[in-house]
Amino acid sequence: MLDLKMLNLNMLFITLVILFLSAVVLFVWAYTIEPNLIEVKHYKLKDEKLAGLRIVFASDFHIAKQDLHRFQKIIRTIQSQNPDIILLGGDFIKGHKEQNSMSPERIAAKLRKLKAPYGIFAVLGNHDWYIGGRKMKHALQAAGILVLENDNEVIRHNGQIFTIAGVADKNTCVPDLALALNNTPQPRILLTHSPDVFPDIAEPVNLVLAGHTHGGQIKLPFFGALLVPSEHGRRYAEGLIEENGIKMIVSKGLGTSLMPLRFNCRPEILVIEFE
Numbered sequence: 001m002l003d004l005k006m007l008n009l010n011m012l013f014i015t016l017v018i019l020f021l022s023a024v025v026l027f028v029w030a031y032t033i034e035p036n037l038i039e040v041k042h043y044k045l046k047d048e049k050l051a052g053l054r055i056v057f058a059s060d061f062h063i064a065k066q067d068l069h070r071f072q073k074i075i076r077t078i079q080s081q082n083p084d085i086i087l088l089g090g091d092f093i094k095g096h097k098e099q100n101s102m103s104p105e106r107i108a109a110k111l112r113k114l115k116a117p118y119g120i121f122a123v124l125g126n127h128d129w130y131i132g133g134r135k136m137k138h139a140l141q142a143a144g145i146l147v148l149e150n151d152n153e154v155i156r157h158n159g160q161i162f163t164i165a166g167v168a169d170k171n172t173c174v175p176d177l178a179l180a181l182n183n184t185p186q187p188r189i190l191l192t193h194s195p196d197v198f199p200d201i202a203e204p205v206n207l208v209l210a211g212h213t214h215g216g217q218i219k220l221p222f223f224g225a226l227l228v229p230s231e232h233g234r235r236y237a238e239g240l241i242e243e244n245g246i247k248m249i250v251s252k253g254l255g256t257s258l259m260p261l262r263f264n265c266r267p268e269i270l271v272i273e274f275e
Helices: 002-036 068-079 104-111 126-130 133-142 177-181 195-200
Strands: 039-045 054-058 085-088 120-122 151-157 160-166 188-191 207-210 239-243 246-250 268-274
Touching (some): 068 268, 120 160, 195 246, 207 268
Parallel strands (some): 039 268, 054 085
Antiparallel strands (some): 151 160, 239 246
């Protein structure tokens, strides 16, 4: 009887050790490994008016002071995709306190290395506005990156024109879709930090690009994302979504927020090709 009790105690101890070691391995993976595994995700969309256009979209950088190596890797990866145009979805800043983040000026100086024939355009995110949205905007524009806040730019491509429009962040500012799209030619590509503006789009738009959600950062098998920062829950967590004839792609982003963890939710850069 004593031997059986000892055997059960040993089995319990071994089980607890295995569970503890598994938790340590998962934490190390989610904290140090997966956040640095940048995935390049490709989408091919049919649109005759935009055929041949290659967009590279990156969002939610969250660059801390110590993130220089990761940031340089992101920039190299974006540039290596041979973009016709580069679109940036905001949240360049890390955290809620200026001392935790790489400065707007230094972030913009690094982004200056990016080149694309039809230009580089950005919107700002909630974290940018938490600790100095105007600084971030001015730094980006000084680096040749046009920040669109309820504004637009008309671009000529293959003898035709199309519109890049951008709206202000919904969490910290006032997005104005009507102003951003006012009297703009089609086709239109709309850039927004948060996907929560999607149901409010009343005019024809060929593609919406958004970030902010990080895909939830932690996605459990068979359950999905634990927490998505959206008033629509997991409805706009990530990927290609189509509603009312309008397509939106939501990026899982590149950095982390709240928790410095990613599990089953790798950071990503999107390449969108029209055909």
